[in-house]
Amino acid sequence: MKLPAHDGLAAILADPAGAVIGLDFDGTLSPIVADPAAAAVHPDAPAVLADLATLVGAVVIVTGRPPGTALALGATPAGPSLADVPGLVILGHYGMERWEAGRISAPPPPPGLDLVRAELSTITAGMTGVLVEDKDRAVAVHTRRCPDPEAALASLAEPVARLAEQVGLVVEPGRFVLELRSPGMDKGRALSAFLAERKARSVLFAGDDLGDLAAFEAVERAGIPGLRVCSGSAEVVELAAHTDIVVDGPAGVVAFLGAVVEALRAGR
Known part of the structure; x- marks a missing residue:
């Protein structure tokens, strides 16, 4: 090159x-x-x-x-x-x-992650192809395997943002992923x-x-x-x-x- x-x-x-x-x-x-x-x-x-x-x-x-x-x-x-x-x-x-x-x-890991893990199970229930990745100190929601990844990501944006605000985390957007992590x-x-x-x-x-x-x-x-x-x-x-x-x-x-x-x- x-x-x-x-x-x-x-x-x-x-x-x-x-x-x-x-x-x-x-x-x-x-x-x-x-x-x-x-x-x-x-x-x-x-x-x-x-x-x-x-x-x-x-x-x-x-x-x-x-x-x-x-x-x-x-x-x-x-x-x-x-x-x-x-x-x-x-x-x-x-x-x-x-x-x-x-x-x-x-x-130490940020507080509130146990609640995030539980709530994300409810938020993503019934969404085909959604993957919740536990990263120990953060949790990420992936939509790449969904039938319509962009639509799934858009539908998750608001509830994930509310959840992050509730527990004092921030949302890091990425390639068909929303990650909740420490600020x-x-x-x-x-x-x-x-x-x-x-x-x-x-x-x-x-x-x-x-x-x-x-x-x-x-x-x-x-x-x-x-x-x-x-x-x-x-x-x-x-x-x-x-x-x-x-x-x-x-x-x-x-x-x-x-x-x-x-x-x-x-x-x-």
Whole structure:
């Protein structure tokens, strides 16, 4: 893949030790599937990230998934897994949980989740194809498997919003999903804090969904050269208007990062 001309990318290539590479998981490193539990990392992603991690300041995954789930889905039948990426940090639950060097740190789960689980069973009763995903510190409602996913999502928006308000949670919309999670943190805040922690001099963030807009905005506000990469799809078009480069899904992200690795090695 030929790398495009961009000031943010040029800064990363010129000073890789100061670069932070941030990535979403679902839709960016892992293809979207109907059942979230059946997701799997792109088979080439761990090896590319392992190579990249030896060349840049830091690689961080910022995801709505729990870190342990991302790690489990980040294993490949042959070759390295995400857990093998040197120095990798995973900020899960939009930054509420952190995995680093084999350890997870996190605050207590938010109150009200038991009520959310019970009420969602009632709200979604009789809706064919709706999937309620328990993420331990959050709960997500998926409509991708419904006969009419968009209509199902629209019908759930108001009752899910009322439920979230009742228990003090927020609703994170996504690709045929509504997630109820703790307030006070999003991917943008998580990425900004990590950039400050690592004293980053440049940043790249790749994402695919509405929840990644906050991270894209964090790249814009960071005050350092940055590059926003959209893992493109026909389902979400809003992100493309806020990005610098659009690639073709997770395969495109992996190919792009592989080209970055080659360019960094050539510049040594």
